[in-house]
Amino acid sequence: MRTTLDLDPAVLSAARAKANADHISLGKAVSELALAGITAPRSRRSRASGFPVMTGVPGHPVTDEAVVLHRDDEPEPDHAS
Incomplete structure (x- = not known):
């Protein structure tokens, strides 16, 4: 379907980059990005604490x-700098 949209410049830039990388039209790139946003799991926050719920x-x-078992897997930060 043909329509006119006012896109944020960052969104347009991302869509153009996707269109170029995937060798697809700008409209198809915008559609794919929008659909990915619709189907992506939403970030949930606990109502009680406001912290993200993973x-x-x-x-x-x-x-x-x-x-x-895994809490010490990350290297210690370098405090020398």
Whole structure:
């Protein structure tokens, strides 16, 4: 369907980049980006605390033991600078 849209310059730039990279029309790129936004899971925040609520992988619960096992996986920050 043909229509006229006023797009944010950043959105237009992203759509043009996608169109060029995927060798598709600008309209198809805008449609694909819009559909991706519609189907993407929405960020949820706890109403009580305002902190983000993260979802896990089904069948793979995050336990206290798993947190203890992996909490030191990240390197220590370099405070020398």
